[in-house]
Amino acid sequence: MTATEALLDRRGGLRDRVARLERMLEIRALEDRVQALFSEGLVHGTTHTAQGQEAVAVGVAAATRPTDVVTCTYRGHAVALALGLTVEDVLGEIMGRTIGSVGGVGGSMHLCEPDVGLLPTFAIVGAGIPVAVGAGLSAQLRGGDDIAVAVFGDGATNIGAFHEGLNLAAIWQLPVLFVCEHNVYGEYSRFDLTTPVADVSVRGASYAIPSATVDGQDVDVVVAAVEEAVTAIRAGGGPRFLEFKTYRYAGHSRSDTAPYRPEGEMELWRERDPIDRFTERLLSEDALDAAAADAMAARVAARVDEAVETVKASPVPDAEAMFRHVYAPNRSR
Amino acid sequence: MTATEALLDRRGGLRDRVARLERMLEIRALEDRVQALFSEGLVHGTTHTAQGQEAVAVGVAAATRPTDVVTCTYRGHAVALALGLTVEDVLGEIMGRTIGSVGGVGGSMHLCEPDVGLLPTFAIVGAGIPVAVGAGLSAQLRGGDDIAVAVFGDGATNIGAFHEGLNLAAIWQLPVLFVCEHNVYGEYSRFDLTTPVADVSVRGASYAIPSATVDGQDVDVVVAAVEEAVTAIRAGGGPRFLEFKTYRYAGHSRSDTAPYRPEGEMELWRERDPIDRFTERLLSEDALDAAAADAMAARVAARVDEAVETVKASPVPDAEAMFRHVYAPNRSR
């Protein structure tokens, strides 16, 4: 299997609901490990993890295909893994090693894998939104029924790029799905301190874009909502906007201990943990038994352990790496 | 009377409905004259006139006061005259003479008169919107019940600054009135080619800002709508958004002959001409008689003629003028 085939295989595997659970576990395990590696001084710089948001990432990936193009933010590890990137691709980048998805020069905020549709992730809030619109334009002109997906946070709905991107997609009736991961906070600010509406999906009306607010902690619900929207988009119905209510368990970034959370809020969300809920459902449906669940957990833990070792053994890029890929060589036409 | 007193007097005069008509006539006469002066080669550069939009400008000015701060666009002659600037202030700037409101260095797109609340007009679409929000912040911190007013076009509602400005005003509950002059076109594009909603006032819901769409061709209606909104704002009710449906008779700018207008559209709007309608109403109410109306028209024509001569006689700024006011001298505190 080539590297590309392996990625596509990981992506395609998400057709299976049990595999979705495993991917969610993998995301959780990697994110936890990233935080631990930070404490050990093995990870440098900053990082933004997405524990708690796994259902949105996996649901979006499961309901789209690798020829759909995705833009995503600096909080991108979960989406990247869901789309098919391997733990090594992601952790390699976080640790700045050549094995990372862009060869280690990007870092935690900059993942990319066009083979499964992931454009370079954006460290500038909102910037990925118009870029997805452009990918939707390509899809429209190419014909076929590929789409583009923009994944962004609740805080991003207050920046101009959101407004301009949605408007443009609506005017050109482009095949774009806008996905807001409404995780309650933009950095250290609760969304209601910066956003005067409770559901940002109401903003779709400004562009006549059909929009909905959806539970982001239930992967089945996420998949269903995305499938419905994507079907409409692929049929030429123009853009859609889905807001998923979710929650991040970790602080905004490495250094944030999240003292701003109201008491009890975390506990409420933990009760709706997307992994716990989905595990229970699969168990109750007999789609999974306890032994398989244990085996899955062990498999994921082993995979992450192994990836950590592989990445540690991967070289730091040499100085030449920083001069590579600044410019594309001129093509000969 | 000092120059400032004269300006305030012109502004205050708008309490009288007949004076509103005269101001509308003055605007129309000046704008027509500006276009003629262009053809004669006496005006340089570009200019954006507002024939047809007089009721919005005069209505907004009549229902606010000189301590309210106003931001406005490059299509600013009408608003400036309505707020109290003299024909010489405006034409002087358009012709680049020292008598102009900023000494001639600005040109048609850059008028300013803080004495009646007008900040430098903006040649960048949308830029005045957040700036008005900041003026609203000053008003809020100062106490009292002054407000800020942002005047912008329909096309400006597609730029990020619109979105960010309205959101910020809503979050901080600032005393700001957003006024959209919906004149059907943004440059050469009919609004429906760039804007997927018929009434941009629906966009207020994205920020929980009370909003309305209002007939902009009836100055009484404009005054009533602005008065209602302003009263609510002064009472601490936070921002409001009013969209006035209006029309520009001239092209976008000097060189535009507006070939893009659908047939018959201009005629429909001409039937609803704000000056004709208001003149008829005042006549039918006996607030004005035919002789007074004629005298008014003659007075306005004479005033504009005289202003043209005065401005022509005003010197071109010397080279030193371009070095003045680049930086403020440091204050001593």
Added chain:
Amino acid sequence: MAKLRMRQAIVAALADEMERDGSVIVFGEDVAAAGGPFKTSEGLLERFGRARVRDTPISETGFLGAGLGAAVTGLRPVVEIMFIEFLGVALDMLSTEAAKFRYLSGGKLSVPLVVRASAGSGLGFGAQHSQTLETWLYATPGLKLAVASGPRTAYGLLRAAVQDDNPVVVLEPRPLYGEREEVETGDAAVIPLGQANLCATGDDVTIVGLGQTVGTALRAAESAGWTADVIDLQTLLPWDRDTVFASVARTGRLVVVEESPRTGGWGTEIAAAVAGECFGDLTAPVTRITAPDVPVPFPPELEARYLPGPDYVRAQIDTLLDSGRLPVPWWETEGLGA
């Protein structure tokens, strides 16, 4: 060969590239139905259709971002920013995203995005619509920047830009849109990015111009008591160090003629590099002839003084050559400015 106005040369370049490559698309404010605010896309909608020639809302971040997204997914967009100042609401998409996207994709993506923008003073557009602003784009590894100096270079540089697999900004000096010149079209007329053009040769001084100032420099040299190498830089990022250095090695003197303000204008890069690399060759101080450090004034009389004209350039170079000393700009002579 045909005599074309610069705006027509731009149309021709766009049409030739659109003809040659179906992935080239054009969008911006009023570029389609109206043929462009400066008529630089006239006829393209009729010829290439609504899918490939598009009007946009007033949303520079939105449509420049869309250009980037389209560029990395198979299209070759040419995006028009009507006045270079409007990049002020969208610079992020160019500098922070497009210019770094190939790097941040580990070389997996390339970004064949062209941004055309009109620039410069001389038409009475006032302080917010008359700048050149090259320095907003400087110090941006990953980006290329070319500036047209007339119909011929507008054609050749734009075609090269469209063919390039990197983000390229092409600035078009607004007062030159109506200028006419014999323009060869076709593949042979493509001007490779990164090459300067030696427009005139001489012995006493090397004059480097860009955009509008190339014509100024040529006119200044025409009736001067000295002879000059006049170099049209054509591309500012990357600029042609070899051509400039070789000329200075011969003449011993560098004069950069800029439309930008004195402080921090684009010529500082050229002057600094020459001062460093050609130190041994220099027989006179490197000289920048620039606009003053003021916003562009509106009145035609002042705007004409703002932009260095041929007579002023000639006189400044006279002073440099006669005295061997740095000429003093006119506003200092007149006791104006800070």
Added chain:
Amino acid sequence: MAKLRMRQAIVAALADEMERDGSVIVFGEDVAAAGGPFKTSEGLLERFGRARVRDTPISETGFLGAGLGAAVTGLRPVVEIMFIEFLGVALDMLSTEAAKFRYLSGGKLSVPLVVRASAGSGLGFGAQHSQTLETWLYATPGLKLAVASGPRTAYGLLRAAVQDDNPVVVLEPRPLYGEREEVETGDAAVIPLGQANLCATGDDVTIVGLGQTVGTALRAAESAGWTADVIDLQTLLPWDRDTVFASVARTGRLVVVEESPRTGGWGTEIAAAVAGECFGDLTAPVTRITAPDVPVPFPPELEARYLPGPDYVRAQIDTLLDSGRLPVPWWETEGLGA
């Protein structure tokens, strides 16, 4: 005098100005309740209240524009742009509006607006959060630009900026927020804008630094076989030509140490001006020691090479003084780069 970290010095400057003038207000993303992403406004909310210390939505155009609107209507806002790159979505408000507003009001308004932004590499923030970007702000008549080099200058420059009636950008090198130094506070510690600081004196060379590179230059000079005037420029717009020229007149050699990329970095202005104005004094080529023309790489090992360090600066100056020739940057020596 007290030992303060740079972030504490910034808090102190803001607090002192807010105390002294009730019209000074502070806003930006997470500057109020959280005390600032870099803790540069810690305690201000508690001390000055919610009216004067405000958190904003993620809307740089919106709140920078609001800063301008507030500045021309009686307040003295200090606006935080968390990372200088975020100006890419809001540059219009600073360059095209704020910097020209006094001019376009015919002198009727002044714009006492301060924009603080963190800048620079060294902390592993990657290509979109590690630049200095001074050149976005260059060539902008009407604007002032200062750069802190440590706690003392952060305090003194920020206070001067708040007192200034013009729009002033103050850049704060992010890696220095934790640095400690004895800092005098109070009115006497205000550092006038436009004045450089001669931090060390010597005979062989004039080294000009800014922000992070001031410390680099001082460390380079410490154990060198030559002595140097080390100048902290402190303000880049307008920069202190007198101090630099006087030093070069004495030493005959200029070296500018920059964090910016080689092409078009801020040092081009200094190098070009010195090359022009001090031509007769120069005994060696003006030299810029810069980062390479690449996006800032993430891995600590590469980022450390990206930024010129003291040993490299010392070695480059050794070469300059020994050979009298322009030193070749490390990446050329190693055959890297274009």
